[in-house]
């Protein structure tokens with residue numbers, strides 16, 4: 001079985017994830033134990049404060065360092081992506097294309113935590129899809145369940161303007177487990193990712209989460225998430241050729 005984890009913070013020393021190479025390797029070992037065979041590294045990019053050029057240089061170097069470090073180790077393969085924080089007007093900004101996942105049309109998009117989903121946000125997401133031909137993946141969709149406009153966000157998914165992922169950690173957490181189940185059941189969730197940051201505070205929990213989903217929603221629900229991750233991997237590999 002292959003499993004692509006689409007959201008991780010394991011690049012050494014670039015964001016609030018793995019602090020050094022040793023931690024990055026530990027996280028990759030933990031991911032492997034969880035059945036993860038491929039990993040997209042998605043360091044945070046904050047358009048308000050970060051420079052795109054410096055980000056590209058810094059993450060590119062960290063990515064190559066990590067790739068070299070694991071070249072002869074039996075660890076998951078890595079691909080370069082980014083977790084792009086929402087900014088107003090991004091639907092019309094062609095600059096966002098540089099933040100796609102590893103040569104594909106997929107853009108991992110983080111909405112501001114706790115902020116309402118306004119008309120502007122919704123329109124930007126539609127524009128990312130329609131005007132720019134990108135596929136916005138709404139990161140950890142379960143996080144926005146309590147903000148106003150959440151239902152409209154879900155409608156964008158059913159209308160085909162965006163897709164989403166949930167965090168494995170939310171599936172195995174009592175307070176958010178039922179919410180995640182409902183989102184999966186209703187077809188709003190394409191992927192389940194670890195969003196891992198550190199072995200202690202945000203460890204990868206893919207296997208536990210798949211087990212919970214199998215228990216609660218049946219084997220086919222877990223399989224659908226696995227298959228979706230494999231399809232994205234195929235697109236990444238296709239883009240690579």
Ligand SMILES: [Fe+2]
Nearest residue numbers: 007009083195
């Ligand atoms: Fe993240």
